[in-house]
Amino acid sequence: MGAAKLPSSFTSLYRLFLRTSSTAVLHHRAATRHVRILWKPTFREAAVVIHKLQSPTLGISEKEQLERWRCLWELRMDRTLSLLITSAQSRGLAHRLTRNLSFLHHGFQKYQVHTRYSITRYWDPHQQEYKPARQARSYQIEAKKFDGQSWGALEETARMAEGKSSLTLGRMQFRLRRA
Known part of the structure; x- marks a missing residue:
């Protein structure tokens, strides 16, 4: 038995979002990718709610609560799409916001790679004696703490x-690297 399909209204909204997000950043490949990644968790969360709504064992109160959430989500997405359309049509505040969200996501990815996956020193078998890596200095520890607090304040x-x-302005998520 296959998984329940999403309604066509949801999939067409997602396709409309994909086209609009590309247009909003003037079809710039990297910016389009960053904007789409930014909003992807929002659509995933909505898909989970829609799948829950399709469940026949759902209680009445829970179903009403999920329906209210979905209606609010659809309203937010309508306003988000209008922001993206305005961004595509003019070079005003909406366009600068969309462009800066793309830049912000790009910077967040660089920050994530630098903080989580920075290269450590590897053991050299030709070295005569093993020297452990230096301990992080106090200013480096403070800088990492400040970076984390800055991202939290921005969010x-x-x-x-x-x-x-x-x-909805999207969600930034830490992505784990696959081995």
């Missing part, structure tokens, strides 16, 4: 903007 600011405007 909180984006959430407040989303709440005020009733739209």
Whole structure:
């Protein structure tokens, strides 16, 4: 038995989002990729809710709660699409916001690679004696702490903007590398 299919309204909204996100950043490949990755978790979360709504064993109160969430999500996505369309049509504030979100995601990926996957010193078998790697200096520890707090503050600011405007600006996620 296959997995339940998503309704055509959801898939067509996603396809419309893909086209609009590309247009919003003037079909720039890297920017399009960053913007799409930014909003991908939002659509995944909505797909999970839609699959739950299709479950026949769902209680009435839970179903009503999920329906309210889905209606609010659709309203937010409508406003997000209008932001992206405005971004494509003019070079005003909406376009600068979309462009900066793309730059921000690109910087976040670089930050993530630098902090989580930075290259450590490997053991050299030709070396006469083993010298352990230096301990992190206090200013390096403080810099990492500041970086983490900065990203948290930036995310909180984006959430407040989303709440005020009733739209979605995407989600940044740490992505784990595969071996």
